[in-house]
Amino acid sequence: MLTMRDVRKVYRTELIETHALSDFSLHVRPGEFVAVMGPSGSGKTTFLNVAGLLDTFEGGTYLLDGQDVSRLNDDQMSRIRNQKIGFVFQSFNLIPDLDVFDNVDVPLRYRGLPAGERKDRIERALGLIGLSSRLRHLPSQLSGGQQQRVAIARVLAGDPRLILADEPTGNLDSLMTREILDLMEEINGRGTTIVMVTHSPECAARAHRQIHLLDGKVVDFDAVPTLAREEPVAAAR
């Protein structure tokens, strides 16, 4: 699903060069649930930015769902983000002016789907996460857990192949954390690949695999790509 080989990312200022990712290689199979861990400054943010096509990289290759995304223009990257990737953020990142329905609607609007199909998808996604009764609530009228569930509904409505989650339970209490992790496991169970950055061992334990980053590199040996075999996790199990 996601294969990076020798990817490099360098942040430059007038005085200093910071190698955020150096010869970074990782392979995530379709349907896998991977937890990414590491200390601050280890490159987790940069990895997620690059993986989500939110940032460019300078060397190496990156295959997303079999497609080389190294030289795509802005329109092409936006289309891939819209159609193949779903983001779940630590701070939920709902748009405060928009109600629940409209927040879930955002990625569907950019996909250009007709109104009827968008409505069906939104209602189905909100039904899955149990918020059908809150369609016209603003984010400020929801609890943190409910906001994160709306964010997940936003992802579900788009039906992406890959979900990139950034500390999705970082702002939630333990009860809500369990609810969200259950939900993510359920989504992963339907075949959606999930890459989740987390500091929490409890969260990481829910993943099929944990990888650790240090100084912009993967330190686990089993994360190195095996390009010859691209088998879905479910099939491998």
Next chain:
Amino acid sequence: MLLYHLRIAFKSLRRSLGFSAVVVGGIALGIGVASLFATIRHALAKDPIPQKSGVLYNVRLDNWDPAKPHPNKAGIPPQVTFRDMTEIMKSDIPVHQAGMFKANLYVFPEPGSGRPTRTLIRMCFADFFPMFDAPFQYGSGWDRQADQGPEPVIVLGEEMNDKLFGGQNSVGKTVRIEDREFRVVGVLKPWRPSIKFYDITQQQLQAPEQVFMPLGWLRPMQIRTSGNSDGWKSPPQPGFEGVLVSETTWLQMWVELPDEAARQRYVDFLGAYVAEQKKQGRFPRPLRVEVTRLMTLMDEQGVTPPELTAMVVVSLLFLAVCALNLTGLLLAKFLARAPEIGVRRALGASRKHVFLQHVVECELVGVLGGALGILLSLAAVGFANGWVKALFNRSDLIQFDATMAGYALGLSLLAGLVAGVYPAWRVCRIPPAVHLKLQ
């Protein structure tokens, strides 16, 4: 997608009402000022008789002093002499033709219903009415035979008919002017061309006269012009007859020529006439006749003062300054929204989507500002018309018509674009990752 962006823009404006009021107010002020000056200029510059201006020609003949040209910009008298008018009216080339001038005579109301008043009267020929499409409410103009008599007939404007006859159909009734009785043959509908185009030698902003009388009455009643007259030579004899045979120019001469061929034939006719007069010792300057289209004449005579055009330019610059000042405010607002833009980018918005979203918001600001500006402009136009009424006794000169509404709307959209295109471009270039805090 456009409607979606419009909805987002409305939400954005509602989110910060105070800020939105400042931005919309800035555009409104600029649009109001720019629209006002453009409307005033439009009132003067627009074609006062668009359905016919292409076939209406003003006639000028250079009978001026051999030592120096006429002192106006064109170097030719703007009017013609009575004797020349009388002679060239004999041509059968024009479809319609009329010499004319403005007189100031006493009009007497019905006995016991008021005092006689000095009234501006247009002395003209029967062709005046069909040539200038003067609209009739009752009756019609007089016929050409009435010009010859002359017959004691008049046409009233609707205001004079209101004043003398309470707005009733007065055709067949009589009106005393000076010491003679005249029969009303027609009453005009309200007729308010933007300028008094048939006489732009003086006070062209005045409304048309309210009484029209056959020009032939000037001799029996010894009626003199109350408009401009230009002369370079003393009359050959004293008294009223001396004026009629003098080289003094005081009549406006208009002809209707259906096409360029007719115009050329008429120019040739005038050239032949002047050449003949030269043999009699008149027209000492090089032969020059001018047969000029109405709109060309308006440009030439400076009906639209250049100062007014300059004010329109200055008001547009003012609008540009307003718009550019708002650029900074909009940039600050948009940059403060960077996290939301980061989210939208992550969810699939391209730079084009983000750019369009913000341009739509700027255009919404422009349109709202434009609507408010139009209201300001309408109020200012009302004030300006009050001022014009005090000067020229008409309150309808400056009109905010559909053309000006389109102009104001176009300016609003342009102002919104000028104010917003840079902030929108800047905000769409923000790298999405910076504001997402993915860690």
